[in-house]
Amino acid sequence: MPRAPSGASTLQSAPPSGTAGSITPQEAISSAAIASAEPSDRDMRAKRPPALSFLLRLDTARRVARVLSLLALDFVGVALAIFTALSLKAAVLGTVSVSSTLSETKHLVAIAYLITALLFWRSRMYAARGQRPGLTRIVASLFQVTLLLFLLSVVQGKQFSSYYIFYGSFAFAVLYVGLLRDLYERATGGLLRAAGYRRRAVVVGTGEHVVDVAHALQDGGSPASPIEIVGFLSPHGLPANGLRALGNLERLDAVLDTERVDEVIIADPSFPQAQAVDLVDRCHRRGVRVKIAPSTMEILIHHAEFVPGESVPLFELAPPVFEGIDFALKRAFDVVGATVLLALLSPLLLLAVLAVRLSSRGPVLFRSTRPGIGQQPFECLKLRTMHTDAEQRQADLESLNEASGALFKIRDDPRLTPVGRFLRRFSLDELPQLVNVLRGEMSLVGPRPLPVRDHELLEEWHRKRYLVLPGMTGLWQVSGRSELDFDDLVRLDFIYLEHWSLALDLAILAKTLPAVISRRGAY
Secondary structure (H helix, E strand, O other): OOOOOOOOOOEEOOOOOOOOOOOOHHHHHHHHHHHOOOOOOOOOOOOOOHHHHHHHHHHHHHHHHHHHHHHHHHHHHHHHHHHHHHHHHHHHHOOOOHHHHHHHHHHHHHHHHHHHHHHHHHOOOOOOHHHOOOHHHHHHHHHHHHHHHHHHHHHOOOOOOOOHHHHHHHHHHHHHHHHHHHHHHHHHHHHHHHOOOOEEEEEEOOOHHHHHHHHHHHHHOOOOOOEEEEEEEEOOOOOOOOOOEEEEHHHHHHHHHHOOOOEEEEOOOOOOHHHHHHHHHHHHHOOOEEEEOOOHHHHHHOOEEEEOOOOOOEEEEOOOOOOOHHHHHHHHHHHHHHHHHHHHHHHHHHHHHHHHHHHOOOOOEEEEEEEOHHHOEEEEEEEOOEOOOOOOOOHHHHHHOOOOOOOOOOOOOOOEOHHHHHHHHOOHHHOOHHHHHHHOOOEEEOOOOOOHHHHOOOOHHHHHHHHOOOEEEOHHHHOOHHHOOHHHHHHHHHHHHHHOOHHHHHHHHHHHHHHHHHOOOOO
C-alpha cells in the first residue's frame, strides 16, 4: 500500500508543474493569468526594491530567531532523551553514575542531533507557524532518525547486548521533543494572541461542506494559532448560512488586498480545476497560502494504482486492508502496547471497577455487541456507565439526540450513573477494551466500533471503515471527538486507512491522552 505523509485535515497546495519540455493546460492558465495581470499587481515573489530591504531584515531576524529557538529545543529534547534512557538502564542494572552517563550522552548526542535536525528540516519542522507539521510528523521523523542510527551502528560493526538504547531513546525523544515543541507553540501562541494575532482565512466554495469546514476551523482550531474566518467566496456568488459573503471569485484580488488575508481554503469537492489553478496563482502572487479541505474522492485517490494496458488511463482504488508485513507490524504493536498499558493502568482500572461496583447495582462490565472487521459482530468490553435499563430506554430518548448522522449522543444523558458520567468524561470506561485488543478483536488505533443501532443507519459509503479492525482510539478522538459532523468523522477514518503507518499510530496514541484530559467534545 503506498503511503502518504499524514497530517492535518487540510493539505498544503502547491502550484502544479508539468514534465520537462512540455506545458500543461494548468501551466498555460497560470501563465495567461500572470500575463493579463495589471501592472500595479506586483508579484509578492518578485525581487523587492532596495528601499524595502531594511524592513525585510526585521522579518528575516524573526525567522532566524524562530529557527534557532526550535533547534535549541530539539537539541535539549534529544539530549534529555538519550540521558534518560541511559539513566534508566543504569538504574535497572544497579550501576548508577551521573558522570559516566553524561559522558556517554555527550558521545552519542552529536550524531543523533545532527540527523534529527536534518530530517526535521526536510519535514519543514522549522517553517512558519501555519506551515509547521504537528506531532505525527515529529514521531515519523524521530522514527526515521532511530532507524538511521541503528543502520549506521550496524555498518560500523558495533555490538549491543540489547537494542534498548534505540527504542528507549526514541520513546523519550517523542515525549521530550513533542512536549517542548508543544510548550513552545503554546507560549509563542499566547504572546501572539495577547498581541491580537489571528490567522485570517477566506473559504472558497459552495454548499454545506463549506459551512461545516469554516465552523470546524473557527471553533476547533489550534489554540496556539487561532483562525478567523473572514468570509467566503463562491464561484456562483451564492450565500452560505452563517458566513459573511464576499462575492464571487472575480473579487478575489480585492478581497486579498482589503481583508488582510493570510490563507485561502478551498472547501468545495466540486470546485472547477481551471478556476482552482488560477486561484492558486493569484494567491501566491500576493504571498497568501492556499490550503485544501479534501473531499472523500481526494482522500481515496492517494491510494490509487495505475492500471496499464487500457485505451484510457485508469487508476484502481484497491481496498486499504492491512495484510502481509503491515498486518504483522500492526498486530505486534497492538499486542506489545496492550500488554504494557494493561500493566501500567491496572491500578487505575481496579479503582474504576470498585467505583462501579459500589455505586450502583448491576454488572461491572457491559458487553456491547458491535460490528467489527468485515462487519462481523463481537463483544466490545466497557465498564458499565449507565443504569441497567439503559437499552430499554433508548427508543424514548431518540428525540433528544444531539449528534448528526448515525451517531446517538446526549450531553446530559439521564441514563448515566454519577460514577459513569465521570468515567465517560475521561474515557476510563474504555480501558477493558485492552482485552479486546489482546484477543485480536480490536486494535489500539483504528476506526471506532459503532453500536448496532448506529451501524444500521450507516450509508453504504460509510462501510469502508469496516475493512480493518476497529480501534480503541483514532483520529475521531484527537480531532474534536463528539463536536464533529458524522460524515467528517468518517472522512477522518478514510484518511487514517489511506495514510496508515506505525508512526501515525504512535502519534494518535500520544495525542489521545491530552484529548482525554482536556475533555474537548467528550460526553
